[in-house]
Amino acid sequence: MRITRLYVDLPLQTGRKLSLPENAANHVARVLRMRVGDAVQLFNGDGHAYDATISHVDKRDVGVDIHQMSEQHRESPLSITLIQGVSRGDRMEITIQKAVELGVGDIHPVITERCGVQLDEQRWQKKQEHWQAIVHSACEQCGRNRVPTVHPVRKLDLVLADVSTAHRFTLQPDAEQGFGELKLHGDVTLLIGPEGGLGDLDLYQASAAQFIGVRMGPRILRTETAALTALACLQALHGDLR
Incomplete structure (x- = not known):
């Protein structure tokens, strides 16, 4: 029987x-x-x-007794x-949810040249909080006990300036190498564009930040498909799906 898992910020x-907490x-x-007596994790x-x-359980409060810690x-x-790159509608939510299931460590939503979402600072903050809640739910579902962070929304060039990982990739159909040809020996940063893909300025900035193009088949993938396929490839070839 599957035990209910709950994220608790305590x-x-x-x-x-x-x-x-109230939500839980x-x-x-x-x-x-x-x-009373039901098991939770x-x-x-x-x-x-x-x-x-x-x-105990009542309309306003649910109490639990913790009796064991386990390493998982x-x-x-x-x-x-x-x-x-921030995408419209539920595409961004799907990308974040599935990226967590596929083991991503950190998520940086970025404003790119072709980003179709424009919000003020307060609404961006609410978006970030909503996306972080999706991360918590995804961790509850998939069993992860380390919680990835959804960072504040920033412009692409500002995020690229902070990248320090050994390997940096973006997807390009005409790239010379695929994920199977890569030799990885450190952390990875993956850059994915929004619905319209990365613009010329985005690609220039990525190249200046030492991002390398990688091809992923002959077909053009939607933004959410691209991110999740790339993550699955990386995990299957170099991570824990081998």
Whole structure:
């Protein structure tokens, strides 16, 4: 039987009693209709999982008793940072959710030359918070106990200036090499454009930041397909899907 996993932004330790945060409590009490004595598993991003049981349930509060901490290593040996051009509608949400399932470590949403989403600073912040909540849910589902970070939305050139990983790739149909021909020995940063792809200025900036083009088949992929296919290729060839 699958145990319900809950992200809890609180310090967790064996023997502790605590009340679940509002969102988690509502999910347990109103959506799942769990009862006293039911088992749950908590995590807060520290890399551990904490087995607990529900001690009380009412309309406003759900309490749990933590009785065991376990080591569950589910992180890939290949640390991947995704720089993703912001896309419209639910494409960005799908990309973030599935990227977490595929083991991405950090996510940088960026404004690129052809980005079709324009918001003010406050609305961008709300977007970031929403995307981070999607990350938490994805970790609950896939079993990860390390929580990837969705960084604040910035312009592409500002993010590229901070890249320090050993390997830096973007997708280009006419590139000379594919993922199977790469020799990786360190962390990876992957740059993916939005719906319209990366513009000439984006590609110039990426090249100046030492990003290398990699081909991924003869077909043109949608932004969400491109990101997830590239992540799967990297994990299958060089990570933990081998």
